[in-house]
Ligand SMILES: O=C(O)CCC(=O)C(=O)O
């Protein structure tokens with residue numbers, strides 16, 4: 001345990017491979033898991049608050065929480081899902097005449113250690129890299145899909161993965177769906193997840209298939225209404241895979257994470273459909289730190305944002321979300337049961353697995369495994385640069401090899417090995433010089 005604490009406190013200011021990998025290791029999810037093992041019986045929200053208050057120091061957060069536990073207190077698990085109508089009623093907006101775009105944006109009231117609840121689609125689009133469509137499907141279609149997935153979810157399993165040297169299980173169950181028999185075989189035998197193979201891959205179901213073109217159309221329309229970012233692929237978004245999650249009861253959750261981009265490519269969009277019980281989707285921006293481990297952004301920008309996800313809502317995570325933000329479904333004390341789903345929530349994330357990111361083409365590490373794609377999220381130096389690294393260490397009993405390679409994409413996110421499409425004279429060779437995403441200049445959100 002001592003070693004874990006030392007690991008979590010490790011600081012590095014050099015531009016070396018070690019420094020980049022430290023950035024990866026110090027993820028909030030890891031810190032939360034570590035904190036949970038030191039101070040069990042507290043909700044993830046309480047642990048996160050403590051981490052935020054102690055600027056990411058696991059041992060300081062742990063000692064504060066342990067001190068607090070001496071005097072008995074009610075655990076501060078979030079109550080049921082919160083919602084408000086629109087932020088437009090709460091913020092004063094500077095005049096739209098004159099001034100820069102940034103100056104015209106409303107100042108959000110998101111402060112360190114606080115949560116800002118968003119419901120209104122305009123607020124969500126303005127203050128996060130997400131957009132939402134409420135009542136997305138005709139009611140009967142949503143209910144049919146929900147019923148189908150509730151039946152399927154009876155045989156969903158919890159994902160098992162390695163955290164430090166411990167084998168842990170995801171705090172919810174899931175499965176993975178693809179359209180064709182060929183894709184099913186490819187997923188089982190050619191793709192790697194957490195350094196190993198996915199066992200539970202299923203053929204797409206009739207209702208998942210029926211809904212897919214609607215999600216495709218809505219996501220492409222939403223993408224078109226936003227400015228293309230550097231590294232974002234301009235091709236049509238074609239969902240060819242779906243992860244389905246089931247959260248059975250208020251305590252089932254998923255910790256703060258960014259989705260892996262290894263097979264989706266940089267600046268990928270993801271369409272996420274929620275069915276059944278309404279839950280809160282928490283998002284927070286990752287604020288980079290400088291060489292001295294100080295936050296390099298607005299110190300107020302350390303709160304989190306909660307997006308209310310009711311039955312039949314489609315949330316679109318846009319380009320840049322996985323690079324610059326983390327998201328979670330936090331446990332709650334209570335939920336409002338859904339007439340069809342009871343205590344369960346179903347979430348379907350439709351994803352576009354890109355042909356040119358198939359593991360036959362991506363770099364291989366020294367263990368001869370296809371490497372995973374990561375991005376420097378925390379270190380100010382090299383912030384925003386993509387790199388490939390080994391993920392064998394996710395397999396119990398194995399460790400990562402020393403493989404490390406900066407990624408090379410052109411402006412459209414085309415990897416250098418896709419010689420037919422890669423534009424050699426692209427201004428971004430080497431993956432440097434990121435332009436800010438539309439949300440970056442806003443004084444919002446979070447990070448420990
Ligand atoms: O349940 C959700 O809304 C989010 C699920 C998620 O983050 C994931 O599957 O990666």
Ligand SMILES: [Fe+2]
Pocket residue numbers: 257258259327
């Ligand atoms: Fe996710």
